[in-house]
Amino acid sequence: MTKSVDRYLRHILSLPHARYEPCAWAACAIAAPGFALASDLRPHQAWGAMAAVGYTVAAVLACGARSRPAARVAAVAGAVVLPLGGLTAAGLGQxxxxxxxxxxxxxxxxxxxxxxxxxxxxxxxxxxxxxxxxxxxxxxxxxxxxxxxxxxxxxxxxxxxxxxxxxxxxxxxxxxxxxxxxxxxxxxxxxxxxxxxxxxxxxxxxxxxxxxxxxxxxxxxxxxxxxxxxxxxxxxxxxxxxxxxxxxxxxxxxxxxxxxxxxxxxxxxxxxxxxxxxxxxxxxxxxxxxxxxxxxxxxxxxxxxxxxxxxxxxxxxxxxxxxxxxxxxxxxxxxxxxxxxxxxxxxxxxxxxxxxxxxxxxxxxxxxxxxxxxxxxxxx
Structure with missing residues (x-):
């Protein structure tokens, strides 16, 4: 069973990025606000709202081959850098x-x-x-x-x-x-x-x-x-x-x-x-x-x-x-x-x-x- 899972994951990851990168960021854009709505913790809710914007921008940019590096930058900035700065300034954390x-x-x-x-x-x-x-x-x-x-x-x-x-x-x-x-x-x-x-x-x-x-x-x-x-x-x-x-x-x-x-x-x-x-x-x-x-x-x-x-x-x-x-x-x-x-x-x-x-x-x-x-x- 372990070998089967291993082969399957390697097959998925061997696919060209062009096929799944826009879909991956789009899925993240849906999951982030969904998690924010499901959680009752303010830090989680704040992250979900801000990260959804970054993932959405990344999904749009990833549709173009030349803009995929920019899509990853947008995802990191929108899901990590900006929320981290905002929550740190607001004193929100676990x-x-x-x-x-x-x-x-x-x-x-x-x-x-x-x-x-x-x-x-x-x-x-x-x-x-x-x-x-x-x-x-x-x-x-x-x-x-x-x-x-x-x-x-x-x-x-x-x-x-x-x-x-x-x-x-x-x-x-x-x-x-x-x-x-x-x-x-x-x-x-x-x-x-x-x-x-x-x-x-x-x-x-x-x-x-x-x-x-x-x-x-x-x-x-x-x-x-x-x-x-x-x-x-x-x-x-x-x-x-x-x-x-x-x-x-x-x-x-x-x-x-x-x-x-x-x-x-x-x-x-x-x-x-x-x-x-x-x-x-x-x-x-x-x-x-x-x-x-x-x-x-x-x-x-x-x-x-x-x-x-x-x-x-x-x-x-x-x-x-x-x-x-x-x-x-x-x-x-x-x-x-x-x-x-x-x-x-x-x-x-x-x-x-x-x-x-x-x-x-x-x-x-x-x-x-x-x-x-x-x-x-x-x-x-």
Missing amino acids: LELTVVERSGHLLLTTGSPYVADPGAVADFNPYLPGMALFGILPGDPRWWLGGAFAAALALAGLRLAWLLACPLVALPLVVGGIDLPVVGLMCLGLVLAGQGRPGRAGLVLGAAAALKWTAWPALPVALALIVARQGGRPALRCAAVALITMSTAVLPFALADPAGFYRNVVAFPLGLTDTTSPAASPLPGHLLATYVPGGTVITLALLAASALLIAASVMARPPQTAQAAAFRLALGLGLAMTLMPATRFGYLVYPLVLGAPAYGTPRRRPTLILTGETREKALA
Whole structure:
């Protein structure tokens, strides 16, 4: 089934842009205001109204072959740049931005980004300590979060316009954007691993793992890729660099207040606290946890089972390219995001963005790594 889906997506993406680009922007122009009408959050409504104009202009421009680059500029400007400037000036954003700003303030004043005994939803900080750095930097965190995401994708050699203008990316970038630098670094780490740069891959993946736990599955997938292409020693180097980077950022705070760290980073996202997480989109995991007796235990068991299945597939058939590794990781995280007890549609940005290196065409080819038998055949 995985191979069939893979072939289908590659067929769709191999079609000439002229055939589907105007339709794609037109679909976005319809979806954006539709989402604004369906949401009861002011930041979402404001984004939908502004993004619809940008997507409409992009759809009109995309009808002409010479104006397609301008269409992508219009889409990015209308769905990202202008709404981001407007919402930032108006002070509109999701609660996660307040959490990041407060965690940065707490880090500077108390030495810890966490409230020791959180009670209300706003008191919880479900992110790892590295995320607090975005709350320390001057200005609205959204600019830094979006900038880190765009920089990571650019360094990975991916096409920025399509990803930035995609509604599932543009919306969180404008109203919150917490997950974007995480998934951007994950993509960059996999690309570096595929290029045979284990040290740099470990540094990037370790930095992502210090921001949010959702980045952790990327490391074993990257290690499997490095082992398949280069062998065990480079993989050990990648693992060592990643673990040292992550541990340096996380362990001091986890050891200083283990109970507070557990309440914020582990119990709250998994729905194990008395305070309900606002992440409550009607995906299977949340529906099970809410309406089925013992549903939380069931969802956690399903999460564990899906993780084991993906791990078994990686061990049985290690990915040979960064594209294959990204697809495997996108599949695993897609399952995880739909099965989490406290989940939201915005988490689907992980499989979406990871699908860019899996199916997209990078602007530059990755460095070819020749090892063992492959090198001997090349020299023959």
